[in-house]
Amino acid sequence: MVSVDSSIAFLIYVTAVSSAAAGVTEACKSVIPFLATDYEPKEDCWEDVNHAARLTHYKRFFNLLISVVSAGVIFGLIGLDPALILTGAEVVYVDDSWEVGTWLWGIVAVFGSPFFASVLKIMESFKQNASHNQPPNRPRRKVTGPRE
Template identity: 85%
Template sequence: MVNLDSSIAFLIYITAVSSAAAGVTEACKSVIPFLATDYEARNDCWEDHNHAARLNHYKRFFNLLISVVAAGVIFGVMGLDPALILTGAEKVYVEDSWEVGTWLWGIVAVFGSPFFASLLKIVEGFKQSVNNNLPPNRPRQKVTGPRE
């Protein structure tokens, strides 16, 4: 069953793997110059602009590909299934962590990382307000009573 604590654990795990994959991508950029270079047109003509744009798109594609593969490898090495973490299962380790589902979680982690990071902040804030038993924020307006 999905609860607040399992949701937070899931979001932390996904965000951590995504950050680690981004670190691997940055390390690859420092080794492979093609991945860190911004391409600009040499002359102001359509051919040069198209060539520069094509090289920039290739660069973005390979950066994302490296990040997805790194996230998939991290999920595979850890052997934890994020879906089992989310549902709060007692056993979150999987027998065969190198199956297709692991790589799909790598794609979800890389492309959904901004969303998951924002959602994590919201859920943690909600948990704090629930734990503190604070009433929900309501608009307040100062009023005065009738003067006699």
């Protein structure tokens, strides 16, 4: 069953793998110059502008591809299934961690990382507020406008 704790554990795991994949991509950028180069047109003509845009799109594609592959490899090496973490299963390790589902979690982790990071902050603050069991903050004195 999905609980707040299992959701937080899932989000932490997926965002950690996404951050690790981003680190691998940055390391690849330092080794492969094509991945870190900013392309600008040589002259102000359509051919040069289109060529620079095409090279920029190739660069973005390969950066995302490296991130997805490295996230899939990280999921495969660790051998944990994020879906089992989310549902709160007792055993979250999988027998065959190199199946297609592992690679799909790599795609989810890379493309969903900003969303997962935001949801993680919301869930942690919700858990913190719920654990205190305090009523919401209320003003201590009444505020009124000037009377005329």
